[in-house]
Each structure stands twice: as structure tokens, then as C-alpha cells.
Amino acid sequence: MSRVNISDLFTNINYGTMAPNRKYALFNNREESVPIGSLNILSAKYESLDYEVVENYVYRDEERKKGYKFVVKKNFARWVTFFWIGLITATIGIIIDLSIEVIAGFKFSHVKKSIDNCGQYNCLWKPYLLLLVFNIVPVFIGSMLVSYVEPVALGSGIPQVKCYLNGVKIPRLVRIKTLFVKVIGVITTVVGGMCGGKEGPMIHAGAVVAAGISQGKSTTFNTDFGAFSYFREDHEKRDFVSGGAAAGVAAAFGSPVGGVLFSLEEGASFWNQGLTWRIFFASMISTFTLNSVLSAYHGHPGELTFWGLLNFGKFVDFALSYTMYELPIFVCMGIIGGLLGALFCHLNYKLTVFRMRYLVNPWKKVLEAIFVCSFTATVGFLLSLWQNSCKPLGLDPTKDPLQLNCNDGEYNSMASLWFQVPEASVRSFFHDPTGSFDSSTLALFAIAYYSLTVWTYGLSVSAGIFIPCLVTGAAWGRLIGNSVQNLFPATDVGRYALIGAASQLGGVVRMTISLTIILIEATGDITFGLPLMITLLTAKWIGDYFTESIYDVHIQLSGIPLMAWDPPSLSSNIYASEVMSHPATVFKSKETVGKIVDTLKKYTYNGFPVVDDVYASETEEGNYKPNGRLRGLILRSQLIVLLKNKVFNEVPAAWDDVTLTTFRQDYPRYSDIESVEILDSERNYTVDLLRFMNPSPYVVQHMASLPRIFRLFRAMGLRHIVVVNDSNEVVGVVTRKDLTRYREWRHRGQIGVEELKISSKI
Ligand code: ATP
Ligand code: MG
DSSP states (O other), rough: EEEHHHHHHOTTTOOOOOOOOOOOEEEOTOOOSSSSSSHHHHHHHOOOOOOOOOOOOOHHHHHHHHHHHHHHHHHHHHHHHHHHHHHHHHHHHHHHHHHHHHHHHHHHHHHHHHHHHHHGGGGGGHHHHHHHHHHHHHHHHHHHIIIIIOGGOSSSSHHHHHHHHEEOOOOTTTTHHHHHHHHHHHHHHHTTOOSSSSSHHHHHHHHHHHHHHHHHTTTTTTTOOOOTGGSSSSHHHHHHHHHHHHHHHHHTTTTTHHHHHHHHHHHSSSSHHHHHHHHHHHHHHHHHHHHHHHHHHOTTTOOOOOOOOOOOOOOTTTTTTGGGGGGGHHHHHHHHHHHHHHHHHHHHHHHHHHHHHHSSSSHHHHHHHHHHHHOOOOHHHHHHHSSEEEEEEESSSSSSSTOOOOTEEEEEEEHHHEEEEEEEEHHHHHOOOOTTSSHHHHHHHHHHHHHHHHHHTTSSSSSSHHHHHHHHHHHHHHHHHHHHHHHTOOOOHHHHHHHHHHHHHHHHHHOHHHHHOOOOOOOTOGGHHHHHHHHHHHHHHHHHHOOOOOHHHHHHTTTOOOOOOOTTOOOOOOOOHHHHSOOOOOEEEEEEHHHHHHHHOOOSSSSSEEOGGGOOOBBSOOOBBOOOBBEEEHHHHHHHHHHHOOOOOTOHHHHHOOOHHHHHHHSSSSGGGGOOOOOOGTOOEEGGGGGGGGOOEEEEETOOOOOHHHHHHHHHSSSSSEEEOOOOOOEEEEEHHHHHHOOOOTTTTTTTOOOOOOOOTT
């Protein structure tokens, strides 16, 4: 297959040429080389989702037969499904939270006992070894599961969910097996004392729950409950997954509105009012369930005081009031957060490239995870011993402060930070009465935690990045707060810790609106909204100037064809005829079985334009000449279902039986063409494609500009567009993936664009 030779087709049309000063790379050169060898193989495994509803004859038939009652039933089923999504996502959150609390409590109490029993330097190796064992065992289990059983459960899962909502099918992303590995993985990572959080993975967990419930079947268990079969379509599933992701955010941060905004900001290209309400409903149910169960568990049934897994705790009344003179300080903190975030993304990018090159085998990944885990424990232990940070007991809100290396009546404030779950450290920074953390403690802790987080993100374990960023940011934020307090003694440093946390997180993940709302909801105080917004915006702008967000860095490195938000700038002089693949392989509206089978075996294309029989004449290679007049578009998956069920004109019985259910049965994993058995005698039978094709696919004229095609793909969630000439004759096909090659790299140079070039073999 070749790129279109424009002059052959339309000799009289003057096509634009590329502007010489264009800032972005257009990867439409089919010979482009890819230094990271695995990139093309990786990207080839990601297929696009298709959100287009095929309004063919069988679809209309179902709509007519089932009538309005069915519309009401389906709508009701949607609400019920969203209810369950909220409830089950929250339940998973509760399981994760309580397991971590119990296991981490057990671990800390034993280590504390061992430290208390020791009291002198020469026997401190005992608690150290104990700590190592307590950390390594869970991390080993988690890392083995992620490396050997389900690698897609690695990390927080947010980049992958983002891609799913963007329209890319990530294999095994929403399977129950993935969920199991994720849940166990997160528990083990947090219990193992690594710099990872449990909040990000909740979003992935919500997405899996949503996909599982709405489809009424499980591939992992090989069972089909037969329920909700009418939701077995990409666009229905995508809506539910958006709801699941939102419910995950809601459970993680106690932030139902933040959840809705997350789904809106991060993904879904279509959005409508009904969907917003349903997603909000799922988020609300999720927050409410989590809140009531955790409140009851912690001895306050009915009080609803545990809003989310991440709880910032209650700020003292005056703590969050701010004055105008502080706003410039917050802006400066935003700048620091943006710079630190950009550095974070850059370092982690280099590290990930290294991992992709040299740490390919699963056992190496497990070893690396164990090494980082031991290193984290050692750093924490040594810093606690080395840093003389003894404070009088009773200042820190930590439940069980450690005396390690301090006199009676004192506790070691550095140790209290390392020997508790990171959420508790965040709370310590936010609410500590002044004076319990020295500036040197804060600075050392921030540097150590920052570096360890850079190293941890991307390891073969399941863990999120929200909490480590909040902890690091809160530490350096508090450090700045200490300096401000020296100048203005009445200042509460807690709010500087909060701003630091926000700006560090904003600088790394770069979400703006949803993150602002998540933090406002987690803080529970709207008055502090403006400082948070200002800081997050500044951090995003500064960070974006230097690098992509950490999620985008990982998406690019894994070669996932993500569609950008906007078309590349200065591209309106690129036309459909330059972007499309040509010549198009098409079918006649009444096609022979032999021809269909041969074509499907020869080409891997997923969509084929259907043209008028009258205009289609075959070339020597067995293709039809271009310029058949367009009648519709048929998908590869539909053709395979038709062949498998032998829906041939010559077999009337099969013809009558075929309904939408026939197509849904195989969703989403359709058979391979090689496994479809066709007898020699059937090769001359015919299939009436008119009945099953999409009769009104999205079509553009050959002169349509790239931004226009881009917007159609983006807004409608399309997978294919057919390109026609002035007489409505098919001249080419453009796919969503074709367009993702046209990507504006904002950070050429900084982010190593050379290594990220996606080859034409996607
Ligand atoms: P995805 O597989 O995720 O849908 P894709 O771009 O790989 O995306 P395919 O249908 O596999 O889509 O097609 C591979 C390439 O072949 C694309 O570059 C596309 O433009 C081209 N192509 C697709 N369908 C046809 C067709 N019917 N005739 C000619 N070329 C086609
Ligand atoms: Mg393909």
C-alpha cells in the first residue's frame, strides 16, 4: 500500500505544501526509524475503539420491534448500573484502606517494639532487619504479581484509563484479573513502605468495575451472565468506564464533583447532560458508601466524617484564611512546584527509557522493585538516626510516635514521618502545631522523598503518584512556611504545606480543574479555593513550558496512539488527500464469500468502504479500481460475524436469525479470520452488505483540511473516515491512528522526541 500520489488523482488541484517553519514533527514518513526498537511493536497492539453507532438495518429493526418500552428499560438499567458501580468501587476502596491499616499497624507496632527494646546503637540492626523483612515480603509478592501475572496493573493506571477514554483499546486493562492484581499490588506497595499511594489506582479499579458490571460477563472467569447484553458496544462501555473512573476519584479523595470533572477533563470526547448526571450519581454513591462504612469502622457510625481514602483532616478555623500579601508567595510556590514537577518528569522519563532498554525481563523488574524497597527503608532508617530531630512528646498528631535515639519524654520527628503511612505524614505536615519539624528535617525529608518517588514511579509495582507528590510538596511547603513565619510570627504554616502539596502535584500531573476541585473538596474549605487555583495554574504553566505531564510522558513512551486535544497548529493547508491511505480496499454491496475471505486474510484493515456494484471493476491485483461510488462502511468485526454465522443470501434460515444480538455475542473479542471455517462450495455464495453496513458513515471531501478531519475524529469518537472526491467516489480511508501521527511535540529536545517518533507501522 502506498501513500497517495496526488498528481495521479487530481491533476488540476493545487495542494498546499508544508509550511517550512512548522514547529512540529509530522510522522507520516513511512520510512521513519525508531531508536527504541520496541515502540512499533508496542503501538501495534493498541487498537482503536469505535464509538460510532452503526445504524444499519438490524439496528433499526431492533429499535422498531422493541419500541419505547425498551428505551425506558435500557435507561433504567443504566442508572442501576451506575449505582452498582459506585457501590462496588467504594467497597474496593474500603477493602484496600482497611487492609493497609491493619497490616501497616501490625508492622509498625512490631518495629516500634523492637526499637523500644533496643534503646542503644549497637542493637539497632535488629529493628532494621525486621523492617526490611516487613517491607520486602509484601513488595516481592506485589511485584511478582505485576511482573508475571498482569503487567498492565503496573503503576497507577491513570495514563491507561486516560487512553481508554481517549479511544484506544488497551489490552486486558479492564479485566477482573487486572483488578485483583491491582488491589493486592497497591496494598503490598503501601504496606512495603514504598513511595506510592493507593489513591490513583482507585481510578483504575473504578474503571474495571464499571466495565465488568455493565457488560454482564467476565473473560477472566469465562462466564456470561447474559445480563445487560444491550450495553455491549464500545460507546456504552466507554460511558460506564467514565463513570467508574469518576467513582474511583470520588472514593479516593472524597470528591464527587472532582470525580465528574476528572472524567470530563481527562477523556470522554462526547459529553452530554444525561451522562453527567449519571456519572455524578455514581460518584456520590461511591463517596457516601465509603464515608458511612469507614465512619462506622472508626467508631463514629452515622457521623460521616471519613470523606475519602485520603483525608486531609480538619484545618483549624483560622488556618486557611489568607491575606492578599500572601498571594505572590503562593505564585512563587507554584513556580517552584512547576519547576520541580518538570524536573521530575524529565528524570523519570530518562529512567523509564533506561528501564525499557535494560530491564526487560520480569525477574529483573522484581529485583529492581525489591532493591528500591530496601533502599527506601534504609534511607528512612538512616535519616531518622542521623538527623537529630528530637521533639517533646505530645506535639505531633502521629498516633504512636517513635522514641528512636531520643531521650525519654521526646520523640524522633523524622522517624515519625518514615514510620507511618504517607497519608498520615501529609496530615502531620498540615496540622502540626508549629515547631515540631525543624527546617533541616523538612529539607532532608523533601529531598529524599522526591528522589525516591522519581525512582519508584514506573517500577513493576502498583502504586499511584498523588500521595508521594503531596507528601514531598507538603514538606517543602512547610519549609517555606517556616521562613514566612520567621517574618510574620502569626502565620499558620499548615496552609503553606497545603499550597506546597498542591503545587508539587500540579507540577507533576498537570491536571487543573479537576485537581483544584479535588483538593478543595478534600480540604473541605471553599475559602481557600483561590490560592489553590492560582498555585495549580502557575505550576501547570511552568511545568508545561518544559515537559509533558508525567502521564503523557509514559503514554508516549509506551507508544499508545493518543489523540491530542487540538489539531497541530498551522496545518490547515494539509488536505485529506495527503493524510489518507490510498487506494482504498473496498467491497461491492453484494459481495462473494470468497472475495471477502481472501481480502480479510490479505489485509488487516478494520474497515472497508462499500461501493455501488455498477461502478466497481477489478484491477489486476484483485482490488477494485478506485472511484466506486460510496454506499456505506462495513467493519471487519461485522464481516467476521457474518461469515461465522454463515449469513449468506443462499442460506435463508441464517438470514432471518441474524439480529443485533448475533453481533453483540462476540463483543469485544471477535474471532480471527483464520479460525472461520468456510467450505469451498460456499465461496461462490454472496453476502448482502447493504443490510449490515453503516449506511451513513462520516465522509470528508478530498479537500477537507487536517484540522477539520481531526475535530470530527475527536468530537465524534470515530475510528474511520472515508475520503471521497467531487463525485462521491471513494478515494481513500483515514483512521484515527493515522491522525495520531500528526502530533505537535511541544517539547522537542527536552522530552527526547527523537526517541519517541512513532513509526508508520502502528
Ligand atoms: P486501528 O487498527 O486501531 O483501527 P489502524 O490505523 O491500524 O487503526 P487499520 O484499519 O488497521 O487501522 O488500517 C491500517 C492502515 O491501513 C491505516 O493506515 C489505514 O489508513 C489503512 N486502511 C484502513 N482501511 C483501509 C482500506 N479499506 N483500504 C485501504 N487502506 C486502509
Ligand atoms: Mg490496525
